[in-house]
Amino acid sequence: MHNPQLNANGELTHLLSIEGLPREVIVHILDTASSFLKVSAREVKKVPLLRGKSVFNLFFENSTRTRTTFEIAAKRLSADVINLDVTRSSTAKGETLLDTVDNLVAMHADMFVVRHAASGAPHLIADHLRRLQRSDVHVVNAGDGRHAHPTQGLLDMYTIRHYKRDFSQLVVAIVGDILHSRVARSDIHALTTLGVAEVRAVGPQTLLPACVESMGVRVFNDLRLGLRDCDVVIMLRLQNERMSGTLLPSAREYFRCYGLTPAMLELAKPEAIVMHPGPMNRGVEIDSDVADGPQAVILPQVTYGIAVRMAVMSIIAGN
């Protein structure tokens, strides 16, 4: 089967989704990231790999943090970064996504980092580039709709590997709004590909996708049961914009049932780590005492995220 992320030699040329990525490719990205982590700790935080390349950040949906970390990663690879405020310019004037892409390719873009509210938008761009036979232009998915956020998934795997070393014995709980979460989807695909012992999806039934079990996870509606003997707890942001609907009674009620408090965290293994993709809602999905506590690895996740994005960009731009 044709995998749109791989070139004819089976090498990664776009990063669109973790689903369908061979295990070796994921491990290669993580291994490469550990070398880039050392670069970011130096006084000169740059290497010349992407010197002369132009990376276009195409964010059709707001995200200061993800855009900034991609920008930092590209700059540390010596690329030129152009941030396009597409929502307020060409798209607002009626230009189609692919027309925008064609114009930027005409400006000699080498890479697009794409965030879009529509699932599949980065895939559409990659497909378009293939039809144009522009295998020298690369696409990174920085989050598309509810589909995937592969670099977040990869940085989560980097973080877990850093603290736990071996995936095979781990029990990982993903807690919260899994229904709307592209992070959860990417994490689940990555964890099952890397062969963890158990992935748990923990949340109220209204925030779990139908047939989530088919992704190879165990479902828990009770946080207490879901956290028991976990090695890793991945908290998801409760998207405030979802609170107005009928999915949840109130933020306070949610915190009472699904908020990660120190007492709840005691149900997990004593050395369990707590992760969060950010931005956090303190007092909604996570208690401040946990977020700032010794088991939280939320800020290291941010640091590793830059190294992982450097690894992804340098691998795909070279293939």
Added chain:
Amino acid sequence: MSRLELPDAETQCAELADLIRPRLHPDSVLVGIHSGGVWVAQRLRELLGLSSEIGLIDVSFYRDDYGEKGLHARVRPSSIPFDVEGRPLILVDDVLYTGRTTRAAINALFDYGRPARIQLAVLADRGRRELPVCADFCPWRVELEPSLELILSAGDDDRLQWTVAQDA
């Protein structure tokens, strides 16, 4: 292929140490280029009785063939556990050939600071330079066809040994 007598790499490490010793600065530190250069640097550190740890450098992020070949399949983390600023460095590699790896390593080292000097120590110099680079210390100069690859490897007993292979 005409049969080539390959010298014993461990003996050559001792010869290389003998070449370096008279010109060794007390502050000198060794920096090995992954992976063959690191093995040689480890031998040299023992033979020269140096107390300071060796540096390890992977030049993948500084290579000039990234545009053609992409990122090296196995990048290992570089580790420079000392202050490069003002230090005399001895860069160590197994084979000196086109000089491009040396160029990349020098660029990488300058991103850690401005060393007092960099000298180059290699076990083998196989000529055919493409850049103005030459070794300060080298026990073995050998002419090889470009289609042949000269490879240093560590055996099961940890002894370093040379092999020659037809380039893929």
